[in-house]
Amino acid sequence: MVAAASVVTVVGTVTGMISALENGRGFDQARPAATRTPSLAPLPAIPSPSPSLSRATRTPTATPKHRLPTPTPARTERKQRTTPVTSLLYRHPDSEVLDWVRAHPADPRTALIESRIADQPAAVWFADYSPDTIAARVRAVTAGAAAEDRVPVLVPYAIPDRDCGGASRGGAPDLAAYDAWIDAFARGLGSGEVIVILEPDSIAQSDCLSDADRAARFASLARAGRTLKAANPRARVYYDAGHSGWNPPAKQAALLEQAGALASDGIFSNVSNFRTTADEIAYDRQVLDALGGPESLGAVIDTSRNGNGAPPDGQWCDPAGRRIGRAPTMTTGEAGVDAYLWVKLPGESDGCKGAAGTFTPSYAYDLAR
Template identity: 45%
Template sequence: MRILKTFAAVLAATIVLVPAAPAVAADPISLTSGFYVNPNSLPALWARNNSGDARAARIQASIGSKPIARWFGNDAAIATTVANYTGAADGQDKLPVLVAYNIPDRDICAGHSGGGAGSAGAYRTWISSFAAGIGSKPAVVIIEPDALNGMDCMTQAQKDERLAMLLYATQMFQQKAPNTYAYLDAGNSGWTNASTIAYRLNQAGIGNIRGFSVNVSNFYTTNESISYASSVNSYLGTTKPFVIDTSRNGNGHGDGWCNPAGRRLGVTAQTGGGAEMRLWVKTPGVSDGPCGTAPSVPAGTFDPGLAVRLIDGS
């Protein structure tokens, strides 16, 4: 009996000492059968609610029916919101694209898209909950557009705090969303130089996640964006996958970045084409701010006139 008790004790101790197996990361593209089309995107909602408008059918066919990233900001129930959204996509075996957009002092230097979490602590809680909301479901996440580029007017202390928050964000996606491809935003070819962005990407934890995004909410051609991303990679010290926002780059970069005239829709979401993915990150028809061809339309607001301009290239 003593021998049996001793054997049982050793066995129990052995079981306790065996660590739990870590979550196995998988490729979210291979786990799904195409990109998720959000039936409640801003252009889809506008077209549905304004069916009598002569522009509605064109906007729905050219924009509302396409896979577009959904942007998430300050939300006390962010874990539930994200879980519901990624769950809806998972239920259709589709890959959702999400944008985490809640960094404190957001757009501090330009000012059009201000806002964000009220403190670094609040942001850490929010981004941790965001990642937990995805969990093991397949997803693509763009982390904080413009956050690494829009730092030039900040004090060094503010820059350090922002980089620490982004580093924490990459750790949360690494730990809590193993089947997510997360990408830190690296701006575009006409903004911060590649060497500076590569340095900031390393500080912000690029090694913890899949890669980086370029051309978000901008208009540079795919070839220009590939060239810029390749230059960033040359300074990173390692080659990381990247994605390109092609939502409005059909005619390339025009005059300015804020609702410029003459721009056009780019190719819709797809894998490959010189990047890991080409995505519609910016929602076509959503204003960059009260400027350019939409001088009275606030940032983040869908405007059918802007949408039709992008369809027509006018």
């Protein structure tokens, strides 16, 4: 196992995102969702997954909202890794950083922010529960990517009880509604290549749930993976592995197996965090080994803000001295590592250097220098 930092802080994943939300500018517009992660004190090496309640004080839910048996996922039948046909990732044409660049052509920071951040492909988040429009909004993104022969990165983020009731709380009202939402989401995937980052924090941050609620959530996640793959066999679906400073690899692998990850394309790690790429590669390989090392599974890593690694004091809220990491690519040169992605858009504040979830040019400039 990769040695965890002496101080670890759980970061609620959605501390600012590109989010394809329904608004006056159309369903295909990627906009940041202004959700805020609360300020946390440093936590021990295996942190409480709840940003607001400790294990000792949280009262488990007595009756699950959508009780299902613990899933027993079937192993994938693929015998070898699938090589992508398209190697270029998609940059959605609308985001707060692009809006700022277009509105400030004379600002001395614009050229650097544009070349190092705005021009890079980043994930599109679907963080609101909107069952009537989700298929059309997903389809708008996948169709735009297909027209450019590029691969979009989509983040469905509507699992009930997400963020353990913390600042990023929300999602579908219950798991039955979530299952229907995923069905609609899948209808928008089209037939081209697409990467799906399925529900950040939903597995690593599940200790706050009762055993029955956790089993029900994992059953829905397993179903979601099957649904997405059935709708588009070229979709590459990845499951939540937390990051190298969170759960030990063996524990995370056990949770992933319960949630159906063995029938997926692999795992993702470091979403919205700062862990070094080297630490994440080592950690992800250990998680995959603990899953039995199937050749069909790989890993993708969020490198958006990990250029200088995690701050030694465990600070998570727009910490000083951080830098953007490796540019997004599907050609990593690392065995078992399928892609480096920018799931969190650099420059969107965690809430300390600007309003949470909004683009802050001074922060973006610091990251890009």
